[in-house]
Amino acid sequence: MQTHLISYDISDNNLRLKAAKFILRAGGYRIQHSVFMGTFSKSILLKLEEELLLISNLPRWTPDDSLLLLPLHEYSKRELSIIGKVPEDWGLINREIHTLVL
Protein backbone atom coordinates (compact mmCIF):
# COMPACT_ATOMS: atom_id res chain seq x y z
CA MET A 1 0.00 0.00 0.00
CA GLN A 2 1.33 3.46 -0.84
CA THR A 3 0.05 6.80 0.35
CA HIS A 4 -0.11 9.51 -2.29
CA LEU A 5 -0.90 13.16 -2.43
CA ILE A 6 -2.71 13.97 -5.68
CA SER A 7 -3.43 17.52 -6.81
CA TYR A 8 -4.75 18.95 -10.02
CA ASP A 9 -5.27 22.10 -12.02
CA ILE A 10 -8.05 21.23 -14.46
CA SER A 11 -9.96 24.07 -16.08
CA ASP A 12 -12.94 22.11 -17.46
CA ASN A 13 -15.58 21.45 -14.79
CA ASN A 14 -16.58 18.04 -16.14
CA LEU A 15 -13.04 16.78 -16.39
CA ARG A 16 -12.28 18.10 -12.92
CA LEU A 17 -15.36 16.33 -11.51
CA LYS A 18 -14.37 13.15 -13.33
CA ALA A 19 -10.85 13.27 -11.86
CA ALA A 20 -12.20 13.89 -8.34
CA LYS A 21 -14.67 11.01 -8.76
CA PHE A 22 -11.92 8.58 -9.81
CA ILE A 23 -9.65 9.65 -6.93
CA LEU A 24 -12.43 9.41 -4.31
CA ARG A 25 -13.66 6.09 -5.75
CA ALA A 26 -10.12 4.71 -5.48
CA GLY A 27 -10.26 5.52 -1.78
CA GLY A 28 -8.72 8.98 -1.73
CA TYR A 29 -9.85 11.77 0.59
CA ARG A 30 -10.22 15.42 -0.34
CA ILE A 31 -7.80 17.55 1.71
CA GLN A 32 -8.40 20.82 -0.11
CA HIS A 33 -10.42 21.75 -3.20
CA SER A 34 -7.85 20.37 -5.59
CA VAL A 35 -5.69 18.30 -3.24
CA PHE A 36 -6.33 14.70 -2.19
CA MET A 37 -4.56 12.10 -0.12
CA GLY A 38 -5.10 8.37 -0.04
CA THR A 39 -3.47 5.03 0.56
CA PHE A 40 -3.80 2.79 -2.47
CA SER A 41 -2.87 -0.77 -3.32
CA LYS A 42 -0.60 -1.18 -6.35
CA SER A 43 -3.44 -2.43 -8.53
CA ILE A 44 -5.81 0.37 -7.50
CA LEU A 45 -3.08 2.95 -8.03
CA LEU A 46 -2.33 1.58 -11.50
CA LYS A 47 -6.02 1.73 -12.43
CA LEU A 48 -6.31 5.27 -11.06
CA GLU A 49 -3.26 6.42 -12.99
CA GLU A 50 -4.75 4.94 -16.20
CA GLU A 51 -8.07 6.70 -15.54
CA LEU A 52 -6.33 10.03 -14.89
CA LEU A 53 -4.21 9.61 -18.02
CA LEU A 54 -7.40 8.95 -20.01
CA ILE A 55 -8.79 12.25 -18.73
CA SER A 56 -5.67 14.05 -19.93
CA ASN A 57 -6.32 12.67 -23.42
CA LEU A 58 -9.87 13.95 -23.62
CA PRO A 59 -10.62 16.92 -25.96
CA ARG A 60 -11.48 19.39 -23.19
CA TRP A 61 -8.12 18.88 -21.46
CA THR A 62 -6.04 22.01 -22.09
CA PRO A 63 -2.25 22.51 -22.30
CA ASP A 64 -2.41 24.37 -18.95
CA ASP A 65 -4.03 21.49 -17.11
CA SER A 66 -1.98 19.18 -14.90
CA LEU A 67 -2.16 16.40 -12.35
CA LEU A 68 0.55 15.87 -9.72
CA LEU A 69 0.94 12.40 -8.18
CA LEU A 70 3.26 12.45 -5.21
CA PRO A 71 3.99 9.27 -3.25
CA LEU A 72 4.42 10.14 0.41
CA HIS A 73 7.10 8.79 2.68
CA GLU A 74 6.28 8.05 6.34
CA TYR A 75 8.45 11.08 7.17
CA SER A 76 6.17 13.45 5.24
CA LYS A 77 3.03 12.08 6.83
CA ARG A 78 4.49 12.50 10.31
CA GLU A 79 5.80 15.99 9.72
CA LEU A 80 3.01 17.55 7.68
CA SER A 81 1.18 20.48 9.26
CA ILE A 82 -2.10 22.16 8.48
CA ILE A 83 -2.99 25.76 9.25
CA GLY A 84 -6.72 26.39 9.39
CA LYS A 85 -9.40 23.90 8.38
CA VAL A 86 -8.55 20.24 8.98
CA PRO A 87 -10.23 17.91 6.48
CA GLU A 88 -13.41 16.29 7.78
CA ASP A 89 -12.03 12.76 7.54
CA TRP A 90 -8.64 13.68 8.92
CA GLY A 91 -8.88 11.23 11.81
CA LEU A 92 -9.73 8.47 9.36
CA ILE A 93 -7.10 9.55 6.83
CA ASN A 94 -4.43 9.70 9.50
CA ARG A 95 -5.36 6.39 11.07
CA GLU A 96 -5.56 4.71 7.67
CA ILE A 97 -2.26 6.18 6.59
CA HIS A 98 -0.44 5.29 9.77
CA THR A 99 -2.07 1.93 10.41
CA LEU A 100 -1.45 0.70 6.91
CA VAL A 101 2.09 1.88 6.78
CA LEU A 102 3.37 0.90 10.22
Added chain:
Amino acid sequence: MQTHLISYDISDNNLRLKAAKFILRAGGYRIQHSVFMGTFSKSILLKLEEELLLISNLPRWTPDDSLLLLPLHEYSKRELSIIGKVPEDWGLINREIHTLVL
Protein backbone atom coordinates in the same frame (compact mmCIF):
# COMPACT_ATOMS: atom_id res chain seq x y z
CA MET B 1 17.67 22.66 3.76
CA GLN B 2 14.26 21.01 3.51
CA THR B 3 12.03 20.71 0.48
CA HIS B 4 8.35 21.35 1.11
CA LEU B 5 5.15 21.11 -0.84
CA ILE B 6 2.81 23.92 0.25
CA SER B 7 -0.81 24.12 -0.88
CA TYR B 8 -3.69 26.31 0.15
CA ASP B 9 -7.41 26.83 -0.07
CA ILE B 10 -7.90 30.54 0.65
CA SER B 11 -11.15 32.16 -0.41
CA ASP B 12 -10.15 35.84 -0.06
CA ASN B 13 -8.18 37.08 -3.08
CA ASN B 14 -5.95 39.43 -1.09
CA LEU B 15 -5.04 36.83 1.48
CA ARG B 16 -4.38 34.29 -1.25
CA LEU B 17 -2.10 36.75 -3.07
CA LYS B 18 -0.33 37.55 0.19
CA ALA B 19 0.29 33.85 0.87
CA ALA B 20 1.60 33.28 -2.67
CA LYS B 21 3.88 36.31 -2.35
CA PHE B 22 5.38 35.05 0.91
CA ILE B 23 5.94 31.55 -0.50
CA LEU B 24 7.52 32.83 -3.73
CA ARG B 25 9.63 35.37 -1.83
CA ALA B 26 10.92 32.59 0.41
CA GLY B 27 12.14 30.82 -2.72
CA GLY B 28 9.18 28.58 -3.50
CA TYR B 29 8.02 27.80 -7.03
CA ARG B 30 4.40 27.57 -8.19
CA ILE B 31 3.61 24.05 -9.38
CA GLN B 32 -0.11 24.51 -9.81
CA HIS B 33 -2.49 27.38 -9.03
CA SER B 34 -2.56 26.63 -5.32
CA VAL B 35 0.39 24.26 -5.00
CA PHE B 36 4.01 25.27 -4.51
CA MET B 37 7.31 23.50 -3.93
CA GLY B 38 10.54 24.88 -2.61
CA THR B 39 13.69 24.09 -0.71
CA PHE B 40 14.04 26.31 2.32
CA SER B 41 16.65 26.82 5.02
CA LYS B 42 15.39 26.36 8.60
CA SER B 43 15.37 30.08 9.28
CA ILE B 44 13.53 30.92 6.06
CA LEU B 45 11.03 28.14 6.69
CA LEU B 46 10.39 29.42 10.24
CA LYS B 47 9.82 32.95 8.94
CA LEU B 48 7.50 31.66 6.19
CA GLU B 49 5.49 29.62 8.68
CA GLU B 50 5.11 32.71 10.90
CA GLU B 51 3.98 34.81 7.93
CA LEU B 52 1.44 32.16 6.85
CA LEU B 53 0.18 31.85 10.44
CA LEU B 54 -0.26 35.63 10.52
CA ILE B 55 -2.41 35.41 7.40
CA SER B 56 -4.59 32.81 9.09
CA ASN B 57 -5.23 35.27 11.92
CA LEU B 58 -6.39 38.09 9.66
CA PRO B 59 -10.12 38.99 9.65
CA ARG B 60 -10.83 37.85 6.08
CA TRP B 61 -9.51 34.34 6.77
CA THR B 62 -12.54 32.03 6.91
CA PRO B 63 -13.11 28.75 8.80
CA ASP B 64 -12.97 26.89 5.45
CA ASP B 65 -9.52 28.21 4.54
CA SER B 66 -6.44 26.08 5.02
CA LEU B 67 -2.73 25.79 4.32
CA LEU B 68 -0.95 22.46 4.03
CA LEU B 69 2.82 22.31 4.65
CA LEU B 70 4.28 18.99 3.66
CA PRO B 71 8.01 18.31 4.04
CA LEU B 72 9.15 16.08 1.20
CA HIS B 73 11.46 13.12 1.54
CA GLU B 74 13.96 12.37 -1.22
CA TYR B 75 11.79 9.37 -2.06
CA SER B 76 8.80 11.56 -2.91
CA LYS B 77 10.84 13.89 -5.08
CA ARG B 78 12.26 10.97 -7.04
CA GLU B 79 8.94 9.21 -7.51
CA LEU B 80 6.58 12.12 -8.16
CA SER B 81 4.91 12.21 -11.56
CA ILE B 82 3.11 14.94 -13.45
CA ILE B 83 0.43 14.41 -16.07
CA GLY B 84 0.01 17.38 -18.38
CA LYS B 85 1.64 20.78 -17.91
CA VAL B 86 5.06 20.73 -16.29
CA PRO B 87 5.79 23.91 -14.28
CA GLU B 88 7.88 26.47 -16.14
CA ASP B 89 10.78 26.30 -13.69
CA TRP B 90 10.66 22.54 -13.36
CA GLY B 91 14.25 22.07 -14.50
CA LEU B 92 15.36 24.62 -11.91
CA ILE B 93 13.10 23.22 -9.20
CA ASN B 94 14.32 19.69 -9.83
CA ARG B 95 17.98 20.65 -9.99
CA GLU B 96 17.66 22.77 -6.84
CA ILE B 97 15.81 20.04 -4.99
CA HIS B 98 18.16 17.28 -6.02
CA THR B 99 21.40 19.23 -5.79
CA LEU B 100 20.65 20.58 -2.37
CA VAL B 101 19.54 17.31 -0.96
CA LEU B 102 22.17 14.97 -2.37
